[in-house]
Amino acid sequence: MTQSWHPVPGGVTAPEGFLAAGVTAGLKASGRPDLSLLLAPEGAVCAGTFTTSLVRAACVDLCAERLQACGGQARAVLTNSGQANACTGERGLADSLIATEALADRLGLQPEQVLICSTGVIGVPIPMDTLVAGLDPLVAALSSAGGADAATAILTTDLVVKQIALEASLGGRRVRIGGMAKGSGMIHPDMATMLGYLSCDAGVPAEVWQAMVGRAVDRSFNAITVDGDTSTNDTFLAFAAGEPLSPEHFEALEAGLTAVSQHLARAIARDGEGATCLIEVQVEGATTDAGARAIARTVCGSSLVKCAVHGRDPNWGRIVAAAGRAGVAFDPEAVALWLGEHQLMAAGQPLAFDRPAASAYLRARAAGAYLGGPGEGGDTVLIRLVAGAGPGRGVAWGCDLSDQYVRINADYTT
Structure with a gap:
């Protein structure tokens, strides 16, 4: 449309x-x-x-x-x-x-x-x-x-x-x-x-x-x-x-x-304060669209996920842990997870993946030149999570968490 x-x-x-x-x-x-x-x-x-x-x-x-x-x-x-x-x-x-x-x-x-x-x-x-x-x-x-x-x-x-x-x-x-x-x-x-x-x-x-x-x-x-x-x-x-x-x-x-x-x-x-990249979380397979959006937003909002992205650490455990506390029911044994093109989980089980390549993917996103529009400079970290076989789909956006965020807000009024 x-x-x-x-x-x-x-x-x-x-x-x-x-x-x-x-x-x-x-x-x-x-x-x-x-x-x-x-x-x-x-x-x-x-x-x-x-x-x-x-x-x-x-x-x-x-x-x-x-x-x-x-x-x-x-x-x-x-x-x-x-x-x-x-x-x-x-x-x-x-x-x-x-x-x-x-x-x-x-x-x-x-x-x-x-x-x-x-x-x-x-x-x-x-x-x-x-x-x-x-x-x-x-x-x-x-x-x-x-x-x-x-x-x-x-x-x-x-x-x-x-x-x-x-x-x-x-x-x-x-x-x-x-x-x-x-x-x-x-x-x-x-x-x-x-x-x-x-x-x-x-x-x-x-x-x-x-x-x-x-x-x-x-x-x-x-x-x-x-x-x-x-x-x-x-x-x-x-x-x-x-x-x-x-x-x-x-x-x-x-x-x-x-x-x-x-x-x-x-x-x-x-444009989040101190951010170096955009994070986009796509969730599918939830029971409802609202549930999928809730999972996606919880992952985007996780300080641990945001810090891992900033540190270029493909620590996928933080992603699924955040999804699990979103207040949305899904089957953990059905979860599949991707970081960019790198698949990290299938059917609720971890997969062997090229960790240095996944880290390089995160570094490349942070190095993408920001041209004033989301993703236009290749600066979007894409996380895709399949929560089951339901019809619900949702997307949320966030950014990484850097030391600059702390500095900006520590000195905001002083």
Whole structure:
């Protein structure tokens, strides 16, 4: 189904009618871009998924409440980078309301049509005078070519910008889906990702769109892990606006939505703090797809597996041990396992394999030149596990765990 979708430039503003901007408002001491805006056309619907953490930023609750109250109707999302505005007491909500009301006034919208996301250090409030002063130049910079600027302005510890756009012909018309995301640490989402945004120029009923987005998130952002930590601010928002699409093309549209989401999710995992390679775990033969994804995500999230990959050690025992604690029933006597082209187990039994060659495979993946897209530089370590003869299949993505991750996070606020 995804074969009909092909890449086009433009990122989140590739779809018709979407505008975006990113500016340097002075929210970050580094002087890097830190204020981003995505504006959807009139009549847009928005689907959202959010962190399941009990400790969450006020902006998360505000977004969820506005989408529910307005039946999924929203036009804009403002993102400030540098301050998470989480655990800041009553000020957190007050500042989010001030920001969205000020932006709504400048865009000629109702405040309920404007959403806000924040990212940065937990416990640090937004310098509101600086943010509000940045709104006029931000709105003035809105452009159909502003996708890259917007994608840059949402970053924190990320090393690369994460954006993509795909196009397909559905029902004789061009349909585009664009996306941007940020995330590098605190990645083990139970909803979506650190922050992610999608745009689509096909009209879809709000309830249909929300269901599509939920399924795409389960197969993408909920299938990645860097360090096992979720964020207080995890938010994923997907906008759809345009000529209504015939229901017969909904399946193809969802395939494109999933493809965009998976590209962004893999890019987040590959950009994990201190990572040298992407890990992709494919599981098949489980009873259900959900079970297969749970096994794959548990393997990806295992610190022992991640350390073994970083050490270029084909220690397959760590892989099957992690699979066994995923909370999913399967027959250990049926397990087969591959590391790249090297088969390590069959029918639950270890096989003789060329250990130096398997180690060389891991070294080669780490040496692959990263070109900004997952796997494009040959930097993907592929682990394939067959858990039985069931129909369930699933994939998850992660990265290796290096000493650099410890250094980055040990010194994060100091």
